[in-house]
Amino acid sequence: MENINEILEKNSYPGRGIIIGLDEKGENAVIAYFIMGRSENSRNRIFILDGDDVKTKAFEESRLKDPSLIIYTPVKVLDEKTIVTNGDQTQTIFDALKDGKSFEQALRTRTFEPDAPNFTPRISGIVEIFNKTVKYKLSIIKSSNQAGNSTQRFFYEYPEPTPGQGHFIHTYMRDQNPLPSFCGEPHVVKISENIENFSDSIWKSLDSDNKISLFSRFINIKTGKIKTRIINKNQQKGAEKL
Numbered sequence: 337m338e339n340i341n342e343i344l345e346k347n348s349y350p351g352r353g354i355i356i357g358l359d360e361k362g363e364n365a366v367i368a369y370f371i372m373g374r375s376e377n378s379r380n381r382i383f384i385l386d387g388d389d390v391k392t393k394a395f396e397e398s399r400l401k402d403p404s405l406i407i408y409t410p411v412k413v414l415d416e417k418t419i420v421t422n423g424d425q426t427q428t429i430f431d432a433l434k435d436g437k438s439f440e441q442a443l444r445t446r447t448f449e450p451d452a453p454n455f456t457p458r459i460s461g462i463v464e465i466f467n468k469t470v471k472y473k474l475s476i477i478k479s480s481n482q483a484g485n486s487t488q489r490f491f492y493e494y495p496e497p498t499p500g501q502g503h504f505i506h507t508y509m510r511d512q513n514p515l516p517s518f519c520g521e522p523h524v525v526k527i528s529e530n531i532e533n534f535s536d537s538i539w540k541s542l543d544s545d546n547k548i549s550l551f552s553r554f555i556n557i558k559t560g561k562i563k564t565r566i567i568n569k570n571q572q573k574g575a576e577k578l
Contacts, residue, residue, distance in 0.1 A: 340504055340525040344541035349374070349511035350518075352422040354461045355538075356472045356494075357502020357527045364554040365463050365470045366502060366527050368538060369410055369420050372546040374511075377401045382568040383549040388413040390551050395570040405449055405456075411551060418555065421460040422507060423449060429460065439473055440491055447487045448479050453514040455479035457507050468558050471495045474505050478517040492522055502527045511546075530554075535565045 344350065355368040371392070373379040380399045381392050390411035394400040400407075408424045419429050425446050432442030439462050449456040457478035464471055472494050480486040494503060503522040508515045528534045535552040542550070550567045 337501060337524050337526050340523070341537050341541040343504070343523060343525070344538065344543075347510055348543040349508055349515070349546055351456070351507035351515065352459060353504060353506035354420055354422070354459050354474065355502050355504045355525065355527075356420075356461050356463055356474065357525070358470065358497045358499045359527055359554065360500040360529045362499030363558070364556055365418075365465060365472070365497075366534065366552075366554055367411075367418060367420055367461070367463060368534070368550065368552040369422075370538065370542060370550045371410075371422070371548045372542065373406075373548050374546060378406055379548055380570075381406060381548055382570050383410075383551050383566045385564065385566065388562065388564075390566070392549075395568075405451060411553075416465045416560075418463045418553070419460070420462075421458065422456075423458050425458050425460055429462065439475070443475050443477060443489060443491075446477060448477055448484070448517075450484075452484055453482070454508075455484045455517070456515070457517045459505050459507055459518075461505075463555070465555060465557055465560070470497060470557050472497065472503075474503055474522055476505055476518060482514075500527055501525070531563050531565055535567065539567050 353370050357366050380395050382395050384393050391409050409426050412419045412430045429442040457476050460475045462473050474492045477489045480488045504525045505522040531554045539550050552565045554563045
């Protein structure tokens with residue numbers, strides 16, 4: 337089991353990242369999603385809550401150039417399921433689940449982002465709480481070559497999570513041009529005992545120049561009660577606790 341802080345501190349640009357797991361007591365499902373950016377357009381963003389969902393929004397609307405790949409809903413809730421992704425595939429998964437289809441079926445209709453030469457992977461996760469038990473899945477869809485004409489899809493299932501343990505997947509291996517896609521299996525990482533420590537440790541470990549926003553959520557498996565935290569670099573007053 338790795339230390340997520342060490343992973344992040346060694347990588348100035350993991351891009352976007354999803355962490356899902358269980359807290360140390362096994363009482364809460366834990367979700368986190370962060371975004372980073374190198375361009376002015378990417379950095380001009382914040383996370384906002386829309387009910388239990390989360391959206392990205394331009395911090396300064398006048399500076400927004402191309403919203404196509406940076407304005408989306410990374411988190412959507414459908415009954416006992418919470419979907420988290422780095423793009424508009426959130427809606428694809430949501431719609432498929434409503435139609436009785438699966439997480440995997442939804443993502444087989446999608447490919448990586450059309451942002452040559454990086455061809456940013458689409459990373460996705462889903463948490464499902466049922467009968468006071470939790471299970472989750474992760475996925476990455478990426479280009480299999482530098483030409484961007486071949487797609488690879490990987491799915492990871494965690495039907496029996498371990499307390500104090502989670503899995504972390506991100507879009508890029510390191511800061512480079514073009515950006516190399518994540519490879520290998522998701523990192524197995526330690527999950528701390530409460531949302532404050534968990535969120536603060538991730539935020540402090542992200543590169544100070546490139547980090548933009550962080551969302552984290554603890555969902556009580558027995559009661560369904562949620563605790564949410566949002567931290568936006570562009571809002572310097574600190575974290576929003578909800």
